[in-house]
Amino acid sequence: MRDDVIAARFATVNTATAAIDWFTNQALPDGALRIFAQQANARPRPPKAGDNARTDVSWIVAVDVARAQIPKADVVATMRREGGAVLAEVPAGI
Numbered sequence: 001m002r003d004d005v006i007a008a009r010f011a012t013v014n015t016a017t018a019a020i021d022w023f024t025n026q027a028l029p030d031g032a033l034r035i036f037a038q039q040a041n042a043r044p045r046p047p048k049a050g051d052n053a054r055t056d057v058s059w060i061v062a063v064d065v066a067r068a069q070i071p072k073a074d075v076v077a078t079m080r081r082e083g084g085a086v087l088a089e090v091p092a093g094i
Contacts, residue, residue, distance in 0.1 A: 006062065006090075008084030008087060023061075038057065043092075
């Protein structure tokens with residue numbers, strides 16, 4: 001269900017990693033945390049080797065709150081605290 005997925009865009013791999021680390025430390029079940037890389041004017045895609053060194057890639061971190069069993073407000077607050085811009089609409093394929 002799309003309403004149960006919260007996604008945020010991070011400008012750098014470092015800020016995305018901070019959010020990823022926080023969610024990973026919550027011992028989320030498989031499939032609850034999703035990570036994508038995105039170049040300008042392209043669709044989000046799974047990260048590839050070397051993406052973390054690229055400056056033309058932004059990062060999307062998505063959390064399925066139903067699977068994660070974390071309140072939406074906590075997910076949104078964490079995304080913002082770690083430097084993410086919460087997306088109003090989750091891109092297709094995430």
